[in-house]
Amino acid sequence: MSLLDRYHLLVHNVSAAFGYDYSDATPDWVHPFIHLILVLAPALLITVGSYLAIRGILKLWKRRHTPTFLPEPIRGLEGSLFSTVLRYSRRQQALMIVVSLIAMPILYLTLELPKQIVNNALDSDRFPVAVLGRDVDQVVFLMLLCGLYLLAIILNGLNKYGLNVFKGFVAERFLRRFRLLVYRQWRSDPDSRNQSEIVPILAQEVEPIGGFAADVLTLPILQGGTLLTILFFMFVQDPVLGAAALTVLPIQLVLLPKLQRRVNALSRTRIKEVRQLGRQLSEQLHERQVNPTGLLPAGASFRELEHVRRKIFRLKFFIKALNNFLTALTPFLFYSLGGYFVIEGRITLGALVAVLAAHKDFSAPLKELFNYYQTLEDTRIRYHEITTFFNKSIQQSAIVQADNTMPQDVSQFEQAQLRYPASSLKRQGPSQHHERV
Template sequence: MESSIFRFILRHSVRQQIVLTLMTLASFPFLYASLDLPKRIVNEAIAGKKLPESFLGFHLDQVSYLFVLCGLFLTLVLVNGAFKYVINTYKGRLGERMLRRLRYELYVRVLRFPLPRFRKMSSGEIIPMITAEVEPLGGFIGDAIAIPVFQGGTLLVYIAFIFIQDPVLGAAAVSLYPFQGWLIPRLQRKVNQLGKQRVRAMRQIADRIGETVSGIQEVHTHNTASWHLADLSHRLGDVYRIRFEIYQRKFFVKFLNNFINQLTPFFFYSIGGYLVIHGQLSFGALVAVLAAYKDLAAPWKELLDWYQQKEDNRIKYEQVVEQFHVPDLLAERLLREEEDVPFKGSLSFRNVGFGEDGGSPILEGVSCDIPLDGHTALIGVGSGRDELAQLAARVLLPSSGQIRLGEHDYAELPESVTGRRAAYVGATPYLFSASLYDNLVYGLRHRPLRENGDDDGEGAEGAEERRKSRMTESVLSGNATDDIQADWIDYAAAGCDGPEDLKARILRVVTMVSLQDDVYGMGLNRTVDPERRPEVAARVLEARDAMRAMMLNNPDLGRLVERFDPDRYTVNATLAENLLFGTPVGPIFQTDALASNPYMLHVLDKVGLTDTILETGHKVAETMVELFAGLPPGHEFFERFSFIGFAELPEYQAILARTAKEGLGALRPEERTRLMTLPFKLIGARHRLGLMTPDLEKKLLQARHLFASDLPADLKHAVAFFDPDAYNAAASIQDNILFGKMVYGQAQVQSKVGRIVADLVDQLHLRDTIVEVGLDHPVGVAGSRLSAAQRQKAALARALLKRPDLLVLSEATSGLDTSSQTKVHSAILGERKGCGLVWVLHRAGLARAFERVIVMKDGRIAEHGRFDELNRPGTLLHELVSAE
């Protein structure tokens, strides 16, 4: 990257800067004319001096001539305004393109960072630099040359005009500029130094905040919140001190400039007045000079502001570039070039070493051959095993020695080769914040292979125009022009013909790594849009009908699930669910919002339930306060009844004390709402408080029917009603199949119902469909919505799906239980038969299944060969196996 911001500007926008300069220069004649015209209006049209007999071939009297000149003045105002509009728009677009280019180049640099760099530089430092720190550069880049040319040229036009009117006034106008030009850079130097300190301090704060977010569990575990707060307070204090000193110096510079600028009018009024009195200067000329000087302050101020912005942005740019200037960056061609080199023979390590800057070597003098058609186990003690595995996968590059793939230097192969033909899975794999499906096919997205066909039909022409415009802007900004909306999935790499074939392949791979049951569970608990996936909704309704038939034929099943009936109160559902007889969509009819919802209150009033609900809420509050009094936070009663949290107890105690003295009628509106919210959470079968009477249930059924029949059209989208013959888009697949609630009080009801549903799903051959739905499950930030074992399984599936020539695993199943490990190991070994496999094992005994074993000790190869040959007394392998 260019070392200075002006080199960056000139390299990537010199043509545009020339265009800006030419447009700016073209505006100066019009600017000068707009300064000279007021003098002619005063001297010629108003004063009547030198009134022309004709103007542009027309005979004009004094008034007509005045209006012609005023019209010309207005025209010049519009022309100058148009110039400014065009120039500013051009500058803005140029600045945004250059900012986009800079951010893109910085992101490319991040992709080129060697892996050890991320152990020295956290995301808390990188992210603000690419996002916030370079943000002001966009505005400055557009102004970098245009502002000094435009404002400097404007200043020269004004000064030239003043000199033409009177040289003495011109000298007075510019007399103090040399002094300001000498003083301001000297005052700015200290501000520049403080600016660098501020950037570094804010970067450290961002790093600390990122570290806190990543380690928040440790903060709470060790009660170190106060220490972190004190640390942040100290750092914020440093920033405050630096920023305050910057403000002091900047405002002093402004004060000095303002004072100097006010001296010049003194010269104009005194000297100019003297010249007018003695007839050496016309009154109109003095008026024009004063008007010009009034405008003269603006470009000079703009130039001073530009100088300060230049210094600020220069510091920002240099500070960012300094952090992204890494001497051992990956060559950019490794990311760009397209090659295809088959993995055949073996990977040959020749005296390979690896270590990080300033640290002791992790690997030393490693020499071995790893066959690319066989299975190699890596075990040992001390460091080096994982680093050797990462070198084999080309995740790391050797610090010394060489790795050869046939005739090729392995470190010089582009990622189009290593990223497709090799795969690596570690003990703590990373998943992206997307669906599980997107994470599984991630290893198949190398280049766009097919255009997206979703824009067919109406609006396709507009979509094509938008796509072309987007591509044009990408070219002008130096960004990638690949269409992210295209189909990037390399089906052939997965051994598939298309999307349907890929789904089947994914299901096989998911089963291979024992992830199918997990994904099945995710699918059962996901919702499906019946309009987008009508075939899934139809299959689920088929399962619902089968479940209904099973319940009719098996009374025991009826004791596990209470089905929804429009004419019966569902005692295992909440009062809110009974009233809605559906699932809320969005926040309008959520349980906590019902007591303040106008339509719900209207329904309750109409059936005479409002007072009953309020009284019931009062009784619930009394019971809860009585039950919870004296209990510690976290007691099982808070979870069991879940009406009132520990922190809310004092508020409800105050409400009850108020009603005991003044009655329910004295409650404030917010207190009524609080009490009325409680009954909506009541579950008759679970909360046996004696509050759900047959009369209340009867009235609630009336309210249910009224709620549905009178629901306004603008609220129909806010609830998905339970309909025996319709799929409920707001409910999960399992809830749609059951079409009811599990009965409270039955032993192991969830596991029993789960087995019944699973058997039904298998009978109807619906499992694969549900697993496909489960693949849409969002995995969360870094896969946080999955367990550690599920993340390992997903990463294994991702690697297996792209069928690499060389699969490298480093304790990739360490989070699995023993039974799952055995299944997964067996499945992977079978799948990779005849293909390259390198596996860093966390148990030495597992190496029996491998054709070749490499035993490491403290960064060096201690033994290598067949397991049977090495597993004898006196060898390190034998010691490791015996220790297990």
């Protein structure tokens, strides 16, 4: 048996495992779809998932085993963003997780009831039917199912409303605390050169960090649970159509994160340029007379900011357009292959309509998860830039103080020992004595 014959046998076995046996009588255009949906796309998805998992494990192992030293820990701030968020909102995070999990069965009802309405209330001749021991006709049964669907929609809306309002409360509460921590650290810094740079930090750079505090655990659980619930519903209707929903996912997992890393690098450059511009404007404000040559560095900063932001816009809109195009390819498989299954009697029309409606909701949580990844990376950059800003300030102050107090006749090696004593280098991690705001 040749390798090609073994491959075709494998495809037939996989298709039979999904409950679909196709033969030579099946139209020729169906065969490539079966190969793509049941063999090629799952193999690529497993490969990409394994690669991402291994890379994540290696990165985590390297991060834990690479010593990183800070001059002094910032009071009230942990070494990582997750630790800081969980320290000040642990109970609120647990409550939001519970509310998010309650939304999953309600979501499944909103997907199942439209199928029941089409198949059992509209496209059925078995009336009257017994409901709770009473016989009802077709119109009453239709109104009953529509009432249950309306109730499920209301419950789903109330759940999302309550969760979003509580998320806003958690975000604003954490933002206020985080601003106080940063402000207190700035007030305790004797270096007055950082006065101008604290304005964009407190006004702009901490804002996304506060908003992300409410989504750090809730959003991946809510959107990931929504994604799994919709995917489970699709597989219940038809395993082949459920597998078709994952066809373009490997391409999204490969391309979108790489493009997003370029956006993150540009965001880091933009933050540095804004700080540099603030430093230049502060120096000009402290001059009694306006220096005409001061327009040159400010104009260069304006041009650099415009250049960086144009690159960010181009990449962001390209990512959005690519994601929309890949998401729109899956309904093509549903209409073509799913329509053929309806004609052949494999699935009902109501099931196909329900799968199409579910996939419309399927792309939304997938986009939210990609946006979460983008926001996570951007927020980590901001958090790292803020902590690095204060650490550099602390180190510069320590160096200046050591230069003012050390004797003039000591050697350079001894001066280095005085500037950087071994006891002042601490391993990065949560401080043992944090002062709460």
